[in-house]
Amino acid sequence: AQTVTQSQPEMSVQEAETVTLSCTYDTSESNYYLFWYKQPPSRQMILVIRQEAYKQQNATENRFSVNFQKAAKSFSLKISDSQLGDTAMYFCAKGSGGSNYKLTFGKGTLLTVNP
Amino acid sequence: GAVVSQHPSRVICKSGTSVKIECRSLDFQATTMFWYRQFPKQSLMLMATSNEGSKATYEQGVEKDKFLINHASLTLSTLTVTSAHPEDSSFYICSAGEGQTSGNTIYFGEGSWLTVV
Numbered sequence: 001a002q003t004v005t006q007s008q009p010e011m012s013v014q015e016a017e018t019v020t021l022s023c024t025y026d027t028s029e030s031n032y033y034l035f036w037y038k039q040p041p042s043r044q045m046i047l048v049i050r051q052e053a054y055k056q057q058n059a060t061e062n063r064f065s066v067n068f069q070k071a072a073k074s075f076s077l078k079i080s081d082s083q084l085g086d087t088a089m090y091f092c093a094k095g096s097g098g099s100n101y102k103l104t105f106g107k108g109t110l111l112t113v114n115p
Numbered sequence: 116g117a118v119v120s121q122h123p124s125r126v127i128c129k130s131g132t133s134v135k136i137e138c139r140s141l142d143f144q145a146t147t148m149f150w151y152r153q154f155p156k157q158s159l160m161l162m163a164t165s166n167e168g169s170k171a172t173y174e175q176g177v178e179k180d181k182f183l184i185n186h187a188s189l190t191l192s193t194l195t196v197t198s199a200h201p202e203d204s205s206f207y208i209c210s211a212g213e214g215q216t217s218g219n220t221i222y223f224g225e226g227s228w229l230t231v232v
Contacts, residue, residue, distance in 0.1 A: 043206060045223035091158060101212030101221045102149055105158045
């Protein structure tokens with residue numbers, strides 16, 4: 001079975017500072033997709049960033065970037081210039097390289113941005 | 116952009132009754148949809164894969180007779196919780212992908228809170 005591990009149940013950061021959330025995964029696939037989702041109190045799942053495993057270049061989306069280490073099966077999320085609105089649960093997820101959109105989620109990291 | 120809509124957003128039902136939750140892809144066709152369950156302060160756990168025109172594929176440990184899934188059209192999947200009990204109270208969320216490959220975007224519904232009293 002595939003597993004996605006987030007070892008940090010909770011983290012906090014001061015506004016405007018940088019924080020990194022960790023994620024590791026297990027897979028036997030050579031091609032797959034990795035995601036970071038944000039879930040605010042509304043429970044809506046919001047895609048933060050996506051990485052395709054065959055791409056060596058780390059994905060970036062404005063203040064969000066990833067450090068993708070394929071050999072180590074590590075996929076960490078860096079949030080720069082943290083904002084109060086970044087406070088939420090963050091889930092790391094892995095999708096299969098096959099023709100479906102089934103995701104395996106980590107347990108999540110609750111990030112609190114303090115003023 | 117593409118949207119997935121769930122209804123109802125909140126529902127309360129009595130023990131022993133059945134409740135249906137709908138998941139609709141509003142402007143794209145989804146041959147496959149996914150149903151997840153999320154307990155408070157926990158992660159999303161995949162319950163089943165809903166396949167248009169065929170039987171759903173359930174994850175290990177999910178009772179298919181209790182959680183009935185129907186995917187009768189390319190834009191609608193329904194999850195029916197039969198003979199609901201308080202332990203079925205949870206947040207249920209669906210997702211669907213646009214396009215034929217998993218490289219395309221995955222859209223999540225807004226989720227449905229089920230409370231069984």
